[in-house]
Amino acid sequence: MENSRPATGYPAPTHNGYPPPNTAYPYSAAPPQSQPYSYPPYYQPPTRRNNLLRPLVVAAVAVTVILGCALLIFWLVVRPRIPEFHLTSLSVSNFSTNQSQVTGNWDAAIEAYNPNKKMRVSYYDVVSGIYYDGNYLTRTPLPPFSQDTRERTPLSAKFSVIDSYVERKVLDSINAERARGAVKFDFRLEAIAGFKYGGWRTRRRLVRVWCPDVPVNVSSKGSGSLVGGARKCRVSM
Numbered sequence: 001m002e003n004s005r006p007a008t009g010y011p012a013p014t015h016n017g018y019p020p021p022n023t024a025y026p027y028s029a030a031p032p033q034s035q036p037y038s039y040p041p042y043y044q045p046p047t048r049r050n051n052l053l054r055p056l057v058v059a060a061v062a063v064t065v066i067l068g069c070a071l072l073i074f075w076l077v078v079r080p081r082i083p084e085f086h087l088t089s090l091s092v093s094n095f096s097t098n099q100s101q102v103t104g105n106w107d108a109a110i111e112a113y114n115p116n117k118k119m120r121v122s123y124y125d126v127v128s129g130i131y132y133d134g135n136y137l138t139r140t141p142l143p144p145f146s147q148d149t150r151e152r153t154p155l156s157a158k159f160s161v162i163d164s165y166v167e168r169k170v171l172d173s174i175n176a177e178r179a180r181g182a183v184k185f186d187f188r189l190e191a192i193a194g195f196k197y198g199g200w201r202t203r204r205r206l207v208r209v210w211c212p213d214v215p216v217n218v219s220s221k222g223s224g225s226l227v228g229g230a231r232k233c234r235v236s237m
Contacts, residue, residue, distance in 0.1 A: 080195060080202075083121060083147075084113040085233040087187050087211045087226075088154075095222040097175055102137060102166055104222070106130050106159040108187060110209075111230075114147040116195075122146040123191040123207070128157045131186035135170050137161055142189075182215040182227055193237070210234045 088109045095104035108128065114121050122144070129139030138161040147153055166174075177183045189209035195202040211233040218224040 080119055081115045082235050082237055083193070083207065084115060085189065085209045085211075085235055086111045086113070086230050087214060087233055088230045089226050090185065090187060090214055090216060091223075091225040092183075092185075092216050092218060093223045095218050095224070097171055097178075098163070100165055100168055100171055101163040102171070102174070103162050103164070104137075104160075106138070106185075108157045108159070110155040110157070110187075110189065110233075112145075112147065112153045112155060114149060114151050117149055118197055120146065120148055120196045122194050122196070124194070124204075126189065126191040128159075128187070128189040130159050131188060132166075132170060132174060132183070134186065135166060137164060137166075137185075178218050182217045182224075184213040184215050187211040187214055187233070189233075205237050208236045210236075 088111050089107075090109075091107045093105045093107075096102075108130075110128075112123075123146070124144045126142040126144060127139060128142055130137045138159040140157055140159050142155060142157055145153055145155070174183055188211070191207050191209075192204050193207045194204040211231055214231060215227040216224045217227050
């Protein structure tokens with residue numbers, strides 16, 4: 001007997017013998033897109049701002065390279081060197097310690113040397129001082145001075161202090177060194193220095209001169225002089 005039921009998976013025909021619309025598959029087909037999918041462009045033309053920025057960057061790099069080469073050439077030609085200072089003598093008189101006070105007079109002689117072959121140097125606001133173990137005792141200003149290339153300039157400074165207060169431990173250390181025969185003072189000098197090469201001047205810089213632990217054989221009468229001859233000082237800029 002022939003089965004009148006349609007095969008499974010196919011829709012039943014309509015009364016005119018044709019399948020219903022949109023029944024080509026057992027599920028609803030999505031409608032076709034009206035327009036094909038468009039991908040974003042991979043290349044974007046440079047903007048006007050980028051066109052203007054690129055030459056500026058190239059020019060800045062070129063200027064930096066040129067300035068660097070000019071400074072290198074100048075350094076190789078001029079070869080600036082740090083000045084040298086020597087403490088040639090240091091004497092003390094009327095030196096005494098009483099409770100927590102110090103009294104004394106110092107005379108210092110210094111030699112400044114400009115080792116540069118092509119640069120002059122000028123010093124302004126020159127101040128020198130006497131210290132003990134980093135503790136300030138007295139200071140005095142010095143007149144400004146200038147030096148030509150390879151020139152040596154003698155300087156002198158006089159210091160005086162009367163009943164200046166110091167801490168008790170500092171005073172005890174001074175008396176202990178004095179009993180051993182020599183007191184180690186520190187000599188310092190500071191100045192503003194400016195270098196000149198022809199018509200070109202450098203920026204002024206602070207020069208610090210430091211001669212630490214300078215022994216002076218202070219006698220029982222309170223007078224003495226430098227032990228061991230002249231000393232080369234440390235210089236920083």
